[in-house]
Amino acid sequence: MGAGDGSRRRAGPWRRALLAGLLTAAVAAPLSGAARPRIPAPAPAALPPITATTLRTAYAANRADAARAADMAAAHGDPHRAAADRALAAPSRRLLAFDGRGAGQATEVLGDLARADRTAVLVPGSDTSLDTYARFHEAAAALYTDLAHRAPRGTRTAVVAWLGYRTPATVSTAVTTTTRAEQAAPRLRAFVRHLRAATPPQAHISLLCHSYGTVVCGRAAAAPGLDADDIALVGSPGTGADCVAGLHTRARIWAARGSDDWIAHVPHAAADLFGTTIGFGTDPVSRAFGARVFDAADAGHSGYFTPGSVSLANLARITLGETPEVTRA
Structure with missing residues (x-):
């Protein structure tokens, strides 16, 4: 779904021309993920639904899959992917899901999910894959560290890095439409529903959505069933909705x-x-959208989770429910 008819009417001729130019550039761009040979990997493990008691089983099974995927990628002649998979297979990693096929998908937990009072789910934007997963993990780790320092005594926190959909390339036609977001939205809704089963009954869940990930979160919220308490949109091109009510x-x-x-x-x-x-x-x-706008200072498009930044501090406060402490723009 795109924005409403009113939004389309407001898109004047110059905006239509620019949007057409973006589409044309994307179509003509020489960069194409399809040109890369498909990377072999085992099919994802068949696992029971996520609950507090099945977490350890899921972590172990997905680490084993990542190890097998690393071996297969190495045999395929792709040392970069092999290294990325091998890092995820380390004993310290907690993978709720892993699929090493193609661009790959993974969902990783930082912290003790089964006991967490406050959980943040990071939803990434374009060009996020297993090949670039290290930078996504770095953002999740920065938030988890900040939460650990900031959380009141007795408050347990967790961060989930959710690479649960096929993200579009920054230079592509897919990044200009909601199609990938529409495909990802039911997966995100289902994941948050399962997350509720793995966390304490009164746990607070925040979705922190970046770039094209904000389109995913917007489409997930637009249909019934997204059981989140807060949704933060950073570096957003829009959500496909005209306003918060939408x-x-x-x-x-x-x-x-x-x-x-x-x-x-x-x-x-x-x-x-x-x-x-x-x-x-x-x-x-x-102002027309109606969100609670908070301060991100001089963050660049990839800088919202930079350690020590204003934006990271505010995202941590949102996760912790410290609404009065969130600094407004």
Whole structure:
């Protein structure tokens, strides 16, 4: 689903022209993930539903799959993927899910999920795959470290890095539409539902969504069943909704954009081009959208989880439910 008809009407000729240019550039771009040979890996392990008592089984089974995938990637002549898989197979890693086939998917836990009072789920944007997973893990680890220092005594925290969908390439037609987000949305809703079964009954769950991941979160929220308490949108091109009310969620909606983030120059509009809706509608940090806008200082597009940054501190406060302490833009 794209933005509403009103949003499309507001997309003036210059915005339509720019959106068309973006689409044309994406179509003509020489970069293509399809040109890369498919990387072999075992099929994902068949596991019981996630609960507090099945976590250890899931972690062990997925680490074993990652180890097998590393061996297969090495035999296939892909040392980079083999190294990425091998890192995930380390005894210290807690994988709720792993699929080494193609671009790959993984869901990793930092912290004691079964006892966590406050859990943050990170939803990544474009160009996130097993090949680039290390930087996604780095963001999750930075948040977990900040939460550990900031949490009040007795509060247990966990962070989940959810690479549970096939992200679009930054230079591609897919990154300009909600198609990948529509495919990912039911998976995210199901994951959060299962997460509830693995955490304490009154656990607070926040979705921290970055870049194209904010489109995924927006589409997940727009249909019934997303059981999250807070949704934070950072570096967002839009959600496909005209306003917070259009997300149809009980969750509190937050949004931020750093002053050095290039996403500010992407048209926040939607237009029907070549039979497809291009663009994601209203800017989430605009007054018209109606989110709780918080300070991200001078964060660049990839800098929202930088240790010591204003944006990371505010994302930690949102996760901890320290609403009055969140600094506003």
